[in-house]
Amino acid sequence: MKKLTLFAALALCVTSSQAALEAMDNDALQEVTGQGGADISLQLRLNHNTSAGFVCANNELEYCRMALAINNRYADGSYRDALGVVRNSTGGVIANVGRKQWLVFKGIQGTINIQEIKLDGADLQYIGKLGNPVVKPAIQLSFDPLKPIQFRNVGYQSLSIETDTVANEGAGNLPGYLAKGSGGVGATAFADGKYTAAGFDNGREVGFTGLNINGNLSVAGTLKIFSCDAGHPRC
Amino acid sequence: MKLQNNKSKRGTHGLSLLASSILLVLHAPAAHALQALDDDALSGVNGQDGLMVDVQYDQIQLDRAYWEDRTGSATNVDTALRGYANNISITGSNLGTTFNVDVNSTGPNQAGIDLAVNSRYGTIAAESFNICDGNGANCGASLGGLTIQSTENAGFALSTTNGIFNENSAAELTLTLRNLNIYITQADAAIRNQLILKDFNFNFFGKGAIWVDGVNGFQLVSEGAGNYVDLLRVTDPVYAGKTKPGLSIELMYKGNAPVGVFNTTGAQGVIRLGASGRALESRLVFRGIDARDATNNLLGFSFSGADVAGSGTNATVMGSTGLALRMKAEFTNADNLAGGDEFTLELAHAGNNAYGFEFSNLKPLLVRKIAGGAINQDRSYLDTGNVYLNLANTKRLQMPVNTVLNSARLGSGTITTNADYSHLVHNTATNPNTLVTAVRGLEFQAVSRRGRFLVSNDVLPSDPGWIDPDAGKNNTWGLGLPIYNLNTNIAIYGTTVGAAQRLGFSLGLSTEGVNSTGDKSTSIMVIDGAPNPNDLSCAGGCPTGYYFGLRNIDMLITAYGTVGLESGRININMPKLLIAASMQVAAGYLPGAKYRTGNNFAPLDNFLQDTDVLFGLNLKLDGSMNLDLVPGGNTLATNRLGFQGSYLLNSGSIQIVDPIDSSILGLDNISGRINFDNSIKINQNSVDFNFGLTFNPNRTPTEVFRVRDINFYPATGAAQRLGEMVITGGTLNSSMNIIPR
Numbered sequence: 001m002k003k004l005t006l007f008a009a010l011a012l013c014v015t016s017s018q019a020a021l022e023a024m025d026n027d028a029l030q031e032v033t034g035q036g037g038a039d040i041s042l043q044l045r046l047n048h049n050t051s052a053g054f055v056c057a058n059n060e061l062e063y064c065r066m067a068l069a070i071n072n073r074y075a076d077g078s079y080r081d082a083l084g085v086v087r088n089s090t091g092g093v094i095a096n097v098g099r100k101q102w103l104v105f106k107g108i109q110g111t112i113n114i115q116e117i118k119l120d121g122a123d124l125q126y127i128g129k130l131g132n133p134v135v136k137p138a139i140q141l142s143f144d145p146l147k148p149i150q151f152r153n154v155g156y157q158s159l160s161i162e163t164d165t166v167a168n169e170g171a172g173n174l175p176g177y178l179a180k181g182s183g184g185v186g187a188t189a190f191a192d193g194k195y196t197a198a199g200f201d202n203g204r205e206v207g208f209t210g211l212n213i214n215g216n217l218s219v220a221g222t223l224k225i226f227s228c229d230a231g232h233p234r235c
Numbered sequence: 236m237k238l239q240n241n242k243s244k245r246g247t248h249g250l251s252l253l254a255s256s257i258l259l260v261l262h263a264p265a266a267h268a269l270q271a272l273d274d275d276a277l278s279g280v281n282g283q284d285g286l287m288v289d290v291q292y293d294q295i296q297l298d299r300a301y302w303e304d305r306t307g308s309a310t311n312v313d314t315a316l317r318g319y320a321n322n323i324s325i326t327g328s329n330l331g332t333t334f335n336v337d338v339n340s341t342g343p344n345q346a347g348i349d350l351a352v353n354s355r356y357g358t359i360a361a362e363s364f365n366i367c368d369g370n371g372a373n374c375g376a377s378l379g380g381l382t383i384q385s386t387e388n389a390g391f392a393l394s395t396t397n398g399i400f401n402e403n404s405a406a407e408l409t410l411t412l413r414n415l416n417i418y419i420t421q422a423d424a425a426i427r428n429q430l431i432l433k434d435f436n437f438n439f440f441g442k443g444a445i446w447v448d449g450v451n452g453f454q455l456v457s458e459g460a461g462n463y464v465d466l467l468r469v470t471d472p473v474y475a476g477k478t479k480p481g482l483s484i485e486l487m488y489k490g491n492a493p494v495g496v497f498n499t500t501g502a503q504g505v506i507r508l509g510a511s512g513r514a515l516e517s518r519l520v521f522r523g524i525d526a527r528d529a530t531n532n533l534l535g536f537s538f539s540g541a542d543v544a545g546s547g548t549n550a551t552v553m554g555s556t557g558l559a560l561r562m563k564a565e566f567t568n569a570d571n572l573a574g575g576d577e578f579t580l581e582l583a584h585a586g587n588n589a590y591g592f593e594f595s596n597l598k599p600l601l602v603r604k605i606a607g608g609a610i611n612q613d614r615s616y617l618d619t620g621n622v623y624l625n626l627a628n629t630k631r632l633q634m635p636v637n638t639v640l641n642s643a644r645l646g647s648g649t650i651t652t653n654a655d656y657s658h659l660v661h662n663t664a665t666n667p668n669t670l671v672t673a674v675r676g677l678e679f680q681a682v683s684r685r686g687r688f689l690v691s692n693d694v695l696p697s698d699p700g701w702i703d704p705d706a707g708k709n710n711t712w713g714l715g716l717p718i719y720n721l722n723t724n725i726a727i728y729g730t731t732v733g734a735a736q737r738l739g740f741s742l743g744l745s746t747e748g749v750n751s752t753g754d755k756s757t758s759i760m761v762i763d764g765a766p767n768p769n770d771l772s773c774a775g776g777c778p779t780g781y782y783f784g785l786r787n788i789d790m791l792i793t794a795y796g797t798v799g800l801e802s803g804r805i806n807i808n809m810p811k812l813l814i815a816a817s818m819q820v821a822a823g824y825l826p827g828a829k830y831r832t833g834n835n836f837a838p839l840d841n842f843l844q845d846t847d848v849l850f851g852l853n854l855k856l857d858g859s860m861n862l863d864l865v866p867g868g869n870t871l872a873t874n875r876l877g878f879q880g881s882y883l884l885n886s887g888s889i890q891i892v893d894p895i896d897s898s899i900l901g902l903d904n905i906s907g908r909i910n911f912d913n914s915i916k917i918n919q920n921s922v923d924f925n926f927g928l929t930f931n932p933n934r935t936p937t938e939v940f941r942v943r944d945i946n947f948y949p950a951t952g953a954a955q956r957l958g959e960m961v962i963t964g965g966t967l968n969s970s971m972n973i974i975p976r
Contacts, residue, residue, distance in 0.1 A: 037763050038712065039974040047965045056965060063934045063964030070958040108965070121763040121781025121822070123832040135832045137823040137847070139783050177961045178936055226822065229846045230895065 037120035047109040052152035054109050061205055062193065064109070067102040067162075067177035074098035075163050096168035102176035106205040107157030110213070115147035124224050128231045138226035148216035158207025181206075285338075285349075291331035297323040301371065304626040306554035307527070309537045309545035313555045315369030316626040316668050320361040320381075327357015339396075347396040347404065354390075358497070359383045365729055366626060366668035375667050376729035377736055380420040382497050386472060387413045395445070402446040408455070410439040413469050418497050421800045423735035428800035429489040433499050433585070434472070436483040440465045441517070452522025452559075457515070464517045464564060465575055466510055477692040477704075480509030485585045488866045490803045503866035504586030504874055505805070513575030514564035515614065521560045524623070526553030533623065534673055534724065535633025535657060540665045542630050552632060552671070557625040565614035566681060569596040581689065583917065588871045589691040590702075590917040592714075594683035600717055600842070601754050602780050603827030607836050610772050611827065620676030620721070627671045631657045632724040634743040635675070639789040643817050643853050644948055645888055646903055650855045651791055651815045658793035659811060660726045660741040667728040667739060674723045680755050682715035682825070684764050684778055686975065688920055690871075700871045700919050711778060712975040713762035719755040720747035730797055737799040748787035748818065753826065753840035760784035761975075762825070770829035780828030780837070785852070787842060788818040794860075804879075805864040814856045819894065823847030851892030853899070858884040865914075875916035875923075881932070883908045890948075899948035902960075907931060907940035921974040931964040939963045 047064050049055050056064035072079040076098035077089030088094045122140035127133060143149075162176030169175070180193035184206075187197045195201045204210075228235035301317040308314050337349035363377035390411040397404035417432040441464040443457030457464045466481030487502035526533065527548045534552035536545045549555075566578035583591020597615040604611045633656060640651040660669060687707025694701050724743035731737060746757040764778035771777075796809035823846070824830065824837035838844060865877030887905030892898075912927040930940045940962040946954035 037976050038761065039976065041970075041972045043968075043970045045966075045968040048968075060934055060964075063931060065961075065963040065965075067961040067963070068958060069960075071956045073958075102961075119761075119783070121779065121783065123830060125832065135830055135835055137781060137830070137837075139822040175936065175961075177939070177963055225849065227846055227848050227894065235895070 037118060040114075040117045040119055042114045042117070043111070044113075045111045047107075048111045048153065052111040054107065054153070056107070056109075061107060062178045062180050065104055065106050065177055066108045066156075067104040069100055069102050069176075073101045074167075075101055076167075096170075098167045099164040100169065100176060102162050102164075104160050104162045104177055104179070104207075105156040106160065106207055107210075109156070110154030111150075111152040112154060113150040113152070115149070116144050118142040118144075122222075122224060124226055126232070129233045130231075134231055136226050138224040141223040141225070143219035143221065143223075145218045145220035148218040151213050151215050151217065154213040155211035157210050158205040159209050159211075160205075160207035286334075286336045288334040288336075289331060290334075291329075292325075293330065295323075295325040295330075299323075299371070301367075302626075303369070303556075304554070304558075305556040306625060306627050307537050307545070307549050307551040308628055309539035309543060309550060311545055311547035311550040313527070313549040314628070316628065317367050317369060317371055318364065318626055318670060319367055319371065319374065320364050321377075322362035323360065325356060325359050327355075329355055330357050331355050339394075341396045345397045345404075347394065348399055350391075350393045352391040353388050355388050356383075356385055358385070360497075366670060368668075376731050378670075378727065378729040378738060379736060380418075380422075382418040382420065384416040384418070384497055386415075387411075389413075393445070400446045402444055402448075402454075404444060406443065406445045408439070408441045408443075408445065410437065412437040414472050416497070416499060420492070421736040421738075423799075423801065425494070426490075427492045427494055429492050429497075429502075430505075430800055430805070431487040431489055431499055431502050433485045433487045433502065434479060434483060435485070436469045436479060436481060438467045438469050438481040440467060443517070451520055453520070455519040455521075457517040462515075463573060463575060464514045466512060466514075466578075468511050468576075471692045474692040479692070480511040480579075480581055482510040484508045487585055488800065488803070488805060490800070502586065503803075503869070504584050504589055505864060505866050506876060507581065507583040507585040507589065507591060509581035509583070510579070511576065511581075512578030513567045513573055514578055515567065515573055516616075517562075517564040519560070519562045521558070524553070524557050524559045525555050526551055526557055526623075526625075527555050532633070533675060534625075534627070534629075534671065535631065537628060538630035538666075540630060540663070544631075552627050552629050553623065553625045554627075557623055559624070560622050561619055562622075563616065563618040565616040566597045568598055568614065569685070571612065571614065580683070583689060583691070584867050584874045584876065586867065586869065586874065587691055587693045588869060589867070589874050590871065590919065591689045591691075592917065593687050593689050593707075594685075594714060595687075596683060596685040596713070597681040598684050599680055599754075600682055600715075600756055601826045601839060602777075603836065603839070606827070606839055607829075610777060615681030616678070617681070618676075618678045620674055620678065623671075623673040623675070625671045625673075627669050627726065628666050629669075630660055630666055632660060632671065632673075632726060632741065632743060633657050634724060634745055634791065634793070635722050637745055637747065637789050637791055639748060639817055640791055640815050644899065644954075645853070645855060645890070645901070646944070646946070646954060650817065650853060650888070655791065655793065655813065655815065656743075658724070658741065658743045658813075659795050661728075661739060661795055662810065667730065669726040669728040669739075669741075671724065671726045673725075674721065677718065677721040677723075678755065679716070679718040679721075682713065682717060682760070682762065684713040684762060685710050686712055686714050688917070690919070694871070702919060710975070711764045711766070713764055715758060715760040715762055715782060715784070717756050717758055718746060719750060719757045721745070721757070732797065732799065735799055735801065737797040739795075739797050741795040742792065744790070744792045746788055746790045748789040749842050753843035756786060756842050757788045757790070758784060758786040758842075759788070760786060767829060767831050769831050769833075772829075777829070779831060780825035781822070782825050783822040784820075785818045786821045786847075788816060790814075790816040790818075804866065807860075807862045807864070809860045809862070812856075812858060812860045814854060816854045817851070818853075819845075819848045819851050821847040821849060845894040848894035851890075851894055851897075853888070853890040853892055853901075855886070855888045856884060856905075857886045858882060871919075875914050877912070877914040879912045881908060881910045883938070893950075896950040898950045899946070899954075901944070901946040901948060901954065902942045903946050903954070904943035905941070906943070907962075908933065908938040909940065921972050924969075924971045924973070926967075926969040928967045929965075930962050930967070934964055 078098045120140045124136045124138040162179040166173035182191040301319045332354045335351040339347045360382040365374040367374035392409040395406040415435040419430045443462045468478035471477040485507040486505040489502040536550045579595040643650040690702040722745045726741040728739040730739040749756045760782040763781035766776035767779040768776045794809045794812040799806045826841040828837045860882045862880040867874035888903045890901040910929040910932040914925045916923040942960040945957045948954045
């Protein structure tokens, strides 16, 4: 089976940005190709207002989550085999799978501001599978290092593994992705899904790690995206 | 001769709408006795070899006029239905029509006619339209009211060289409908909401031949050397020295209009479409049809209200009578003007302070027809395919089956099955009588190689944000929206929700991705067309043919629901909306284009090959949607088109497909509710796409956005489940701005 070519088909050519900027002469200008392209700016905000502040209501934080359940992960070790037969952790046939386990990203959020991408067509040259030079049309994305991609509060507040309350998502199940329980003692005591003990994580949703990215990504150079067909040595 | 009539007439006529209107014009009995002309008067008569008739009237009123159409039924009986226009009136001052008739001779045994009709028709209004049985009883709810307001006379001129309808006689036809305001009115108790076509133009001149054929019906043909069709730009009635497109459709919304008052004051813009310029090799065919053909059954058999299909010759949806038309035209482009103005299309915000686009230099998809040969000089074209107009009584309509979608993998089945192509017209126990418009095989094979920005005529050079009308004529970016084999079924009927009139509708729409030779496609592409110094077939270098976008789009959309004008917006409520599509995200050179580097040419069947494809994209989204189209504001900063609503997805799938071995990463079995607040805004030199999505807006466990199966499909064999994903809620906003260069 061949690899999915989706993102494998990328060629990143980052040029050196250490040299001082110099005026382009007429010859150099004539070499600029693809003047019929477009300049694109894109801002994406997940659970953020326009100043990158978190917007989810404090009493309904369970509705600002993303959760993943890996196939066949149940609390009791039960699973569906390749034929769809449900088995327990020792391989015996049983009626239903157990309680589903979820990897829950709580308080997921972020603002990503791509200030400028120049979109053009371009010819890309590479040496093909047979050693022959290949000219390939490609999408060329150019970035301005003075207009960096801005990351603001990108990440999640807590990551935790939560479990459904009823096996096989039966009646009355509270799914793990909406879990908002109470428990723990001392420093790990929590209620309504949030830590209650004094400390840095007081009032935060229950979990074992968080992630918060802030920064500017300055890219100088071009990114060419092309279809990686059978003539390419990697495809 | 002058006839005057000071009486208004009222009565019921069993005539077609067209016949009624013609008769109305002539229906003007003399109110004064004729008097002999004396010699002095005779000497003052001009145009002594022709005939001039001027009909004047003060007002015309008509209770009902109808169009009768016979339709098949689920019980296998061919039945008459009638579409009625009720309470028709023609009002205004100095109403009338002038007829000028002249007979000419261009050679022995040849006599032609010059007919010029100039109509001063004021305001034509029909209070309501509805569809009834063959006796004019059991009528459905009104489809709304229609009012046509003229500020200029309507003109019709026909000049022939040999007879009136002669296939071999050159003829010229002029039809001028300029600056009309057309109001479609819906009532909601005491409130009247209007959808307005403001300053509608159809300013037409054509050279060719006109005849009536026993089989093919009425033919208007403008083919061969010297013949052409012009959509001539129309002088703006308000802003001196400026023009509007020859075909102009400017949709405006006006809420809470007083009963019986028709003006555009306070109307807000929705969208404006325009077309102008010269077309060649054009043909219009208009005929009646008998569709009692059970083996070649275009819209399928009629279904009863209980959703049971009829069978037999008299059970076809279209029945024994109906109307059909087909139009075809080839567009002139910047390299081939044929002596007229270049054909251009406009897409813009409507109303004042409105930016827009003009698309021009319309070319076919293939840059060359022979590999490495001369540049393709063919013209791009529109062919409407067959357009059928019928009254119908059925619960379902049939669409042509798309084999690509019927074979694209989804779970253990396919994206669509044959059952998806029989779409519901409504979901109640009794069939409403409907007006069905069906299109089969529409093709718009045109790629605009030059786009530029426009601004509405009211924005003056002294205003900030003005765009010079000649700016951008050397732009090298373009947009390709070719359409191949588009089929639609549109059924409409009147209905009410509470006290509000609404328009019930059902829609089926499909496109085909690419034809077998790869020269026709359904795609949405941006074109980078800067001069290619490596391709000197054209002076200064031919345009580079880089394209990037969605190509080869096979698509099926079916929906039913109602449309209402309410609360300052156009509401479209669809209890059922299915979108199924298969397409390719691709970048490369247009077929036949020469590379900028080396001596390579893109293959002529480039759109059949997968060398340009980044990935394939398959979609199936089945759910319900409540959609509002929100008109724009009245300033350059606020005039935009908004889309707001709520989408409840019952069963969805989004798949990324490897173009080479067809392995798939699938987000399958998607469900949940998403509210959206999106807008498109055209600016002075850029376009904004703003999206605002709210997942699970009601914050309820049953409406979380859930991808129940993340599947990996090997090149062959069944889907392998990787897991699942849930987004419990939250908002995702995106602002994108694109500045073409």
